[in-house]
Amino acid sequence: MKYVxxxxxxxVIFFVxxxxxxxxxxxxxxxxxxxxxxxxxxxxxxxxxxIGYLKVFWRTVWISIISTLITVLLALPxxxxxxxxxxxxxxxxxxxxxxxxxxLIRIYAWIFVxxxxxxxxxFLRFIGLIDxxxxxxxxxxxxxxxLVYTYLPYAIxxxxxxxxxxxNSIFEAALDLGCSKRKAFFKVLIPNIKTGLITSIIFVxxxxxxxxxxxxxVGGVNSKMIGNEIARQLTTAKxxxxxxxxSSVLTLITLLGxxxxxxxxxxxxxx
Amino acid sequence: xxxxxxxxxxxxxxxxxxQALDNVSLQVKKGEFFSLLGPSGCGKTTLLxxxxxxxxxxxxxxxxxxxxxxxxxxxxxEVNTIFQNYALFPHLTVFENVAFSLRLKKISETEIKxxxxxxxxxxxLEEHKNKKPSQLSGGQRQRVAIARALANExxxxxxxxxxxxxxxxxxxxxxxxxxxxHDQVGITFIYVTHDQAEAISVSDHVAVMNNGKIVxxxxxxxxxxxxxxxxxxxxxxxxxxxxxxxxxxxxxFVRVFAKGIxxxxxYKDKEVKKGDKILLTLRPEKIKISSKPLEGLNSFHGIVExxxxxxxxxxxxxxLDEGYILKxxxxxxxxxxxxKIIHWKDEVFVSWNPNDSFIxxxxxx
Numbered sequence: 177m178k179y180v181x182x183x184x185x186x187x188v189i190f191f192v193x194x195x196x197x198x199x200x201x202x203x204x205x206x207x208x209x210x211x212x213x214x215x216x217x218x219x220x221x222x223x224x225x226x227i228g229y230l231k232v233f234w235r236t237v238w239i240s241i242i243s244t245l246i247t248v249l250l251a252l253p254x255x256x257x258x259x260x261x262x263x264x265x266x267x268x269x270x271x272x273x274x275x276x277x278x279x280l281i282r283i284y285a286w287i288f289v290x291x292x293x294x295x296x297x298x299f300l301r302f303i304g305l306i307d308x309x310x311x312x313x314x315x316x317x318x319x320x321x322x323l324v325y326t327y328l329p330y331a332i333x334x335x336x337x338x339x340x341x342x343x344n345s346i347f348e349a350a351l352d353l354g355c356s357k358r359k360a361f362f363k364v365l366i367p368n369i370k371t372g373l374i375t376s377i378i379f380v381x382x383x384x385x386x387x388x389x390x391x392x393x394v395g396g397v398n399s400k401m402i403g404n405e406i407a408r409q410l411t412t413a414k415x416x417x418x419x420x421x422x423s424s425v426l427t428l429i430t431l432l433g434x435x436x437x438x439x440x441x442x443x444x445x446x447x
Numbered sequence: 448x449x450x451x452x453x454x455x456x457x458x459x460x461x462x463x464x465x466q467a468l469d470n471v472s473l474q475v476k477k478g479e480f481f482s483l484l485g486p487s488g489c490g491k492t493t494l495l496x497x498x499x500x501x502x503x504x505x506x507x508x509x510x511x512x513x514x515x516x517x518x519x520x521x522x523x524x525e526v527n528t529i530f531q532n533y534a535l536f537p538h539l540t541v542f543e544n545v546a547f548s549l550r551l552k553k554i555s556e557t558e559i560k561x562x563x564x565x566x567x568x569x570x571x572l573e574e575h576k577n578k579k580p581s582q583l584s585g586g587q588r589q590r591v592a593i594a595r596a597l598a599n600e601x602x603x604x605x606x607x608x609x610x611x612x613x614x615x616x617x618x619x620x621x622x623x624x625x626x627x628x629h630d631q632v633g634i635t636f637i638y639v640t641h642d643q644a645e646a647i648s649v650s651d652h653v654a655v656m657n658n659g660k661i662v663x664x665x666x667x668x669x670x671x672x673x674x675x676x677x678x679x680x681x682x683x684x685x686x687x688x689x690x691x692x693x694x695x696x697x698x699x700f701v702r703v704f705a706k707g708i709x710x711x712x713x714y715k716d717k718e719v720k721k722g723d724k725i726l727l728t729l730r731p732e733k734i735k736i737s738s739k740p741l742e743g744l745n746s747f748h749g750i751v752e753x754x755x756x757x758x759x760x761x762x763x764x765x766x767l768d769e770g771y772i773l774k775x776x777x778x779x780x781x782x783x784x785x786x787k788i789i790h791w792k793d794e795v796f797v798s799w800n801p802n803d804s805f806i807x808x809x810x811x812x
């Protein structure tokens with residue numbers, strides 16, 4: 177009981193109260209220097225209905241979904257390999273090591289690698305393949321690359337956990353009963369690591385939807401995501417109700433997406 | 448007959464530097480209940496996995512009905528396995544587990560229903576067909592594994608210590624069930640176990656393995672009554688091992704001298720001559736224990752050192768005058784009043800028929 181109430185308190189202080197603040201600010205009037213006037217207004221939401229915002233929302237969704245798919249597809253064989261390896265502890269530490277470095281520094285490292293004067297362009301110039309440079313950065317694919325890189329460990333760890341506790345003999349039983357290796361993978365491995373798959377998808381999709389620093393630093397003008405827009409409204413535009421309104425809609429979209437996804441996959445598991 | 452005969456030819460297998468199987472050959476007849484018996488690490492499970500196709504040998508061949516299957520992958524071999532921990536699919540119900548191989552073959556749902564129904568009836572699990580493996584008891588899980596393996600209609604069924612995870616009483620019941628099942632389906636069973644009692648109670652033939660080699664193959668009777676060497680004699684059941692020296696030989700018997708015991712006669716089942724050093728085995732239940740010496744038998748005087756009453760039998764450890772400690776198992780077959788009951792510290796005579804002590808190893812002089 178003590179544990180439950182402590183957890184509830186934690187949830188209320190760090191999650192429910194901020195959410196209520198954001199939600200209520202979204203229905204208030206803006207003031208010219210940031211902050212809000214305490215009178216009801218739908219102005220914050222009205223600004224959302226412009227074509228520009230719909231585009232950014234749509235971009236946020238597709239970038240996040242593609243990043244999640246790539247991340248999980250890369251994480252699955254990696255997690256499988258680690259779970260079956262003799263050196264699993266060492267490999268797990270290697271997976272976690274990037275967390276020891278500040279994430280901004282890791283994003284800047286990508287600029288150093290991919291930039292116009294970055295390592296790759298320098299190398300290509302050196303071997304004479306190009307004369308000036310290839311523009312790798314400042315497009316949605318650069319954002320996807322860095323998102324995948326950043327969230328890969330979040331996907332590997334839950335997948336590793338579910339593969340690791342899986343009894344290897346069920347895979348052999350599938351072969352024994354007539355499955356090819358490929359069929360055994362889809363008919364036995366995937367259904368039995370479904371919880372791990374769902375977890376890693378959620379662990380990647382949710383932070384990807386709300387990403388800010390990555391599109392800000394490697395994304396350029398045409399690959400801004402909704403997180404950048406929230407920041408812009410909050411800082412330069414000083415429109416707190418608009419920022420809160422966008423946040424609320426983003427939270428709603430993510431929440432609905434996750435609920436639908438989890439419910440569907442649970443159903444499949446039960447059938 | 449529905450089963451296949453299985454032939455193993457000169458199979459060797461290394462795991463790194465460790466040789467799991469060393470030039471193993473054996474033959475299993477159609478429809479037979481064949482056991483691979485040995486201590487853990489002797490290579491019996493590796494051999495089973497090679498027959499299943501889950502492991503490739505470094506050299507040698509596996510033949511089903513005289514056709515090599517060594518290049519056929521596990522999923523195409525007409526053999527199914529009951530794994531030690533059953534390896535049921537946790538995400539499928541009992542019915543779906545059993546139907547797994549049939550669904551892969553794209554058989555119609557009506558036929559699948561009928562065939563799975565029959566199998567579940569055979570293993571008495573009809574009312575559990577919609578449960579998940581996690582909701583079943585150990586014995587029930589094992590029966591699902593059996594039904595699932597039989598669904599594919601294999602010609603050979605491989606059983607990897609299928610009852611070792613269960614408690615002793617259930618183990619006995621399931622062993623009898625397996626035996627009945629074998630009679631019903633008529634296919635070849637190859638059964639791996641480290642438990643000698645299991646192996647000799649259900650098998651037609653047993654291969655005893657040790658250190659990656661087959662030490663002896665024979666019927667349970669042969670394995671128990673005439674073990675090929677020291678290892679088999681001690682691994683199968685219990686025995687008294689005696690080191691002795693040959694004193695005299697005639698056509699059927701040899702007269703030997705054993706330190707700690709004395710001079711006595713034993714059956715000449717191996718060619719020996721005077722002066723050879725030999726190892727003898729004598730099963731504890733073949734020895735009679737009495738207060739008077741018995742005529743016509745090897746008979747020695749001693750004192751009961753230890754007496755372990757077990758209900759249906761009593762185990763005596765008798766120290767002979769010369770010092771050897773002999774194990775004797777006396778079955779309580781007589782009426783209690785017929786004879787004087789022998790107790791701890793009693794002076795006794797131990798006697799056995801020369802026919803019952805065998806030479807298992809000979810070291811020539």
